[in-house]
Amino acid sequence: MRIIYWFKRDLRLEDNVGFSEACQQARQLIPIFIFDQNLLAELGGTASRIGFLVDCLQRLNSQLQEKGSRLYCFYGQPDKIFPKLLAELKPEAIFTNQSYSWSGEETQAKVESLSRKYRADFRSFNDSLLVKPEKVEPRKVFRAFFKLWQKALESEDVSKKPGPSWINTPTLNWPSLEETLKLVSYQANHHWSSDYAEKRLRKYDFGKYDSLRNRLDLDGTSRLSVALRFGLVSVRQVLARAKEQLRAEDQFIKELAWREFWYHLKYHFPWTRDLEFQEKRCGLKWLNREEDIQAVEEARTGYPVIDAAIRQLKKEGWMHNRARLIVASFLTKDLLIDWRVGERLFKKYLLDYDEVVNVGNWQWSASVGADSRPFRMFNPVLQAQKFDPQCRYLKKYLPELKKASCRKIHSLELPQYYRPIVDHRAASVRVRQVYFS
Numbered sequence: 001m002r003i004i005y006w007f008k009r010d011l012r013l014e015d016n017v018g019f020s021e022a023c024q025q026a027r028q029l030i031p032i033f034i035f036d037q038n039l040l041a042e043l044g045g046t047a048s049r050i051g052f053l054v055d056c057l058q059r060l061n062s063q064l065q066e067k068g069s070r071l072y073c074f075y076g077q078p079d080k081i082f083p084k085l086l087a088e089l090k091p092e093a094i095f096t097n098q099s100y101s102w103s104g105e106e107t108q109a110k111v112e113s114l115s116r117k118y119r120a121d122f123r124s125f126n127d128s129l130l131v132k133p134e135k136v137e138p139r140k141v142f143r144a145f146f147k148l149w150q151k152a153l154e155s156e157d158v159s160k161k162p163g164p165s166w167i168n169t170p171t172l173n174w175p176s177l178e179e180t181l182k183l184v185s186y187q188a189n190h191h192w193s194s195d196y197a198e199k200r201l202r203k204y205d206f207g208k209y210d211s212l213r214n215r216l217d218l219d220g221t222s223r224l225s226v227a228l229r230f231g232l233v234s235v236r237q238v239l240a241r242a243k244e245q246l247r248a249e250d251q252f253i254k255e256l257a258w259r260e261f262w263y264h265l266k267y268h269f270p271w272t273r274d275l276e277f278q279e280k281r282c283g284l285k286w287l288n289r290e291e292d293i294q295a296v297e298e299a300r301t302g303y304p305v306i307d308a309a310i311r312q313l314k315k316e317g318w319m320h321n322r323a324r325l326i327v328a329s330f331l332t333k334d335l336l337i338d339w340r341v342g343e344r345l346f347k348k349y350l351l352d353y354d355e356v357v358n359v360g361n362w363q364w365s366a367s368v369g370a371d372s373r374p375f376r377m378f379n380p381v382l383q384a385q386k387f388d389p390q391c392r393y394l395k396k397y398l399p400e401l402k403k404a405s406c407r408k409i410h411s412l413e414l415p416q417y418y419r420p421i422v423d424h425r426a427a428s429v430r431v432r433q434v435y436f437s
């Protein structure tokens with residue numbers, strides 16, 4: 001059988017469900033990747049996420065070359081490109097891993113219907129989630145979901161799928177990765193390298209996760225979100241490594257389940273892409289003051305923990321989870337900025353940006369999403385004191401505060417620094433009036 005294999009967010013050969021299946025069934029296998037023009041345009045074309053993607057693709061291409069194959073690469077809209085590929089090559093099938101995000105599903109549906117028109121079989125596989133969203137009965141709170149998810153996971157095949165030993169790929173007059181890269185503008189990403197994932201997975205001490213995960217100043221979390229986002233390692237391998245040290249109900253496993261919870265909600269409540277999960281919280285009176293939005297994005301809110309977190313985001317394309325929670329609470333509650341604005345801010349800079357996970361978390365943080373607590377708000381000063389007691393995180397990203405004492409930083413006695421753009425205590429009163437009136 002001649003098969004086109006369409007790589008999307010699964011940029012690896014090892015333990016890749018769809019690719020492994022394609023390798024087993026194909027007489028001829030043609031691996032392709034498409035830079036989706038529309039998605040790139042949304043990002044402004046220079047985001048360092050694209051730089052990282054390029055790094056991942058170069059790595060994938062050399063892995064394919066080691067197996068006698070190569071990556072053909074296109075730039076444009078998948079539904080415009082596929083008709084040409086299908087007409088020219090007449091493959092018996094297109095294989096790919098299932099997209100579960102809103103935008104990914106839309107694109108995939110168009111390609112699926114095209115393949116029917118050209119009489120090619122279209123087969124998609126679940127690779128990115130441990131349990132498919134539809135396998136768990138709808139649940140609106142995480143705790144109830146987690147129980148059902150754990151049960152469903154017991155009957156899932158999470159074994160490692162074999163990688164290819166050799167791939168038979170024909171030489172075609174189709175563009176190579178290098179040729180297509182000439183059409184793509186991107187910024188090289190100097191902070192993350194595509195080969196970090198396997199090393200991190202091997203070396204990370206999952207046993208320390210529970211006690212260190214909230215500390216901003218320590219390298220306590222796995223940092224595997226970027227690897228999972230681009231499919232540099234499989235989620236099954238992450239689970240397997242974690243289980244060597246942890247029990248099924250330990251916090252790290254819960255975090256993997258949180259990732260799937262958002263996909264579960266998206267599947268059962270698909271309108272939540274733009275609309276609040278909690279109907280009663282639709283149409284809140286956001287202030288959306290342009291000067292506040294700018295102060296956040298330019299990291300000059302006068303709250304060191306917010307400014308440090310934004311600098312981390314812009315410098316590294318990643319932000320610690322505790323910092324994401326503090327920033328999202330500050331933006332939506334202290335400043336009354338619409339969670340959709342925050343969602344877009346993270347979209348612009350996060351390397352691990354995942355539409356479904358980001359929307360879910362922003363809604364949760366804004367207390368408009370799937371949270372059993374009616375309202376929560378963090379005090380940015382207390383959070384910094386608790387999770388960065390010696391100000392190491394703050395001083396790392398705000399070197400201008402290097403000489404200030406930690407006590408002064410934590411009590412905001414910083415005449416040389418930006419004045420706080422909002423008074424947290426007054427903001428706590430104001431936000432409750434908006435949410436509960």
Ligand SMILES: Cc1cc2nc3c(=O)[nH]c(=O)nc-3n(C[C@H](O)[C@H](O)[C@H](O)COP(=O)(O)OP(=O)(O)OC[C@H]3O[C@@H](n4cnc5c(N)ncnc54)[C@H](O)[C@@H]3O)c2cc1C
Pocket residue numbers: 213221222223224225226228229255256258259260262319320321322324325328346350352353354355357358359361362365
């Ligand atoms: C406002 C906000 C926006 C977020 N946006 C994203 C996003 O776009 N993409 C993204 O991958 N994560 C997002 N998160 C979740 C979380 O912050 C990151 O997954 C985590 O910080 C990544 O670091 P890590 O790999 O060290 O995570 P760890 O703490 O080591 O967790 C292990 C893995 O579990 C998953 N995970 C952990 N926490 C969550 C969570 N709250 N929701 C879903 N999955 C989780 C991730 O895949 C992560 O890699 C967001 C959180 C908040 C509060």
